[in-house]
Amino acid sequence: MTHALARELVDRGHDVSLFAGPGSDPALPVELLDLPEFEPSEVAMGDVNAPSRHWMAEHHAYLSLMLSLAGGEDRRFDVVHNNSLHHLPVAMARSLSVPVVTTLHTPPLPWLESAIALAPDTSSFVAVSRATARAWSHVADATAVHNGVDVTSWRPGPGGGPAVWTGRLVPEKAPHEAVDACRLAGVPLLLAGPMSDPAYFEEQIAPRLGEGATYVGHLDHAALAGLLGHASVAVTTPAWDEPYGLVAAEAMACGTPVASYARGALPEVVAPEAGVLARPGDVEDLARAVLAARDCDRAVVRRHAELHCSLTRMTDEYERLYADLVDRSLAA
Known part of the structure; x- marks a missing residue:
């Protein structure tokens, strides 16, 4: 969904920067934001309560991004769209000077519930369906924007x-x-x-x-x-x-x-x-x-x-959402 949305937004004339993991499509016509690497010390990882190295790598990546945005990098952007399942983009949204919208792609997760509870009004929320919006309704008021597929790639066939x-x-x-x-x-x-x-x-x-x-x-x-x-x-x-x-x-x-x-x-x-x-x-x-x-x-x-179910319809809805968030931010 993130790949398709980014490509469609660029095709419509938007400037898009993408923060994503290694192995992401290098042909995607966006600016790729640096993904910092971090290797915790053996002493730190020897602690009996130490998380996995994968967990630490993700934590470091998101912490680096959010601190960079909070330090003034966010002024490059009109809106930040968070499609991750990590808690830091939600928890730290209040430190940014531009609007943040988070799409909820899954049923409720405890670490995201915690972030929303501590920062309830600092991110806007979208859910990929009305059912998902209802599942999150006890902690977030989410607008439903159904996902979309590229109907020029998924073409009709003869069936049978x-x-x-x-x-x-x-x-x-x-x-x-x-x-x-x-x-x-x-x-x-x-x-x-x-x-x-x-x-x-x-x-x-x-x-x-x-x-x-x-x-x-x-x-x-x-x-x-x-x-x-x-x-x-x-x-x-x-x-x-x-x-x-x-x-x-x-x-x-x-x-x-x-x-x-x-x-x-x-x-x-x-x-x-x-x-x-x-x-x-x-x-x-x-x-x-x-x-x-x-x-x-x-x-x-x-x-x-x-x-x-089209990518065009989905992107239309996100464009309207971005414009509304920017207008409200400018009016605040």
């Missing part, structure tokens, strides 16, 4: 092929239930995504493969778009309250209807004309949804994605 499940193969996304549901429905299924939990894959996925269920590996975006474009239906099986449901938006942008459990934000993302929702955790009901969703008009599904 097997069902497809995409995403990380982990217990909280329950792809094994997609296999069971499609088998009940008599619909072949292709699974695509990184094997992020090898133990789960070996225990729950591998024994279910065969008999119309195939794992096709971890695909790049182009290959994944092609797979989705040829699918008759995309299946999503969240075993948790999905904050947004990006895989559903990607599928609908390819014209592929969605059969999904009605959990988290998916009832907001998947409109009745673009898919069919099933009772959460009910494999038999999901099998019904798989069969019913295949009857959706693919052109209508694509149009829904263009209107409601």
Whole structure:
């Protein structure tokens, strides 16, 4: 989301600086802010309560950024948009002279709740769905801005092929239930995504493969778009309250209807004309949804994605938010 938003803002004529970890896309047309490195001493790390080196590296990076901004670097910018899950950008927002907006991408996290409690009015908050906004409502008043996908990259395809499940193969996304549901429905299924939990894959996925269920590996975006474009239906099986449901938006942008459990934000993302929702955790009901969703008009599904799930729509909303924050800051 951050990558896509930054690229779209630059295309619209904005000057964008990005603070991100090593391995970020070097071709992204933004100014990359320096990421300071820090190696704690062996004496410090020998303390029985010392955090991990990874935790310390992230802490040092965010502390360096916020101190730099508070020291006057923030005057280069009109607004700071925080997409991280770290507490320091929220806790230190009051030290900046420009507005800070934080997008909440996950259910509530204790360290972010703590930061918000100590600095409740110094950052504006956006949530990636109304469901996520409700989940945070006890500590933050967040405006909902749905995520968006680049519908020029996720192009419509002919459909007619097997069902497809995409995403990380982990217990909280329950792809094994997609296999069971499609088998009940008599619909072949292709699974695509990184094997992020090898133990789960070996225990729950591998024994279910065969008999119309195939794992096709971890695909790049182009290959994944092609797979989705040829699918008759995309299946999503969240075993948790999905904050947004990006895989559903990607599928609908390819014209592929969605059969999904009605959990988290998916009832907001998947409109009745673009898919069919099933009772959460009910494999038999999901099998019904798989069969019913295949009857959706693919052109209508694509149009829904263009209107409601596009990167253009998301960026329009963030542009309006930035402008409002800057106007209010200037008027203060």
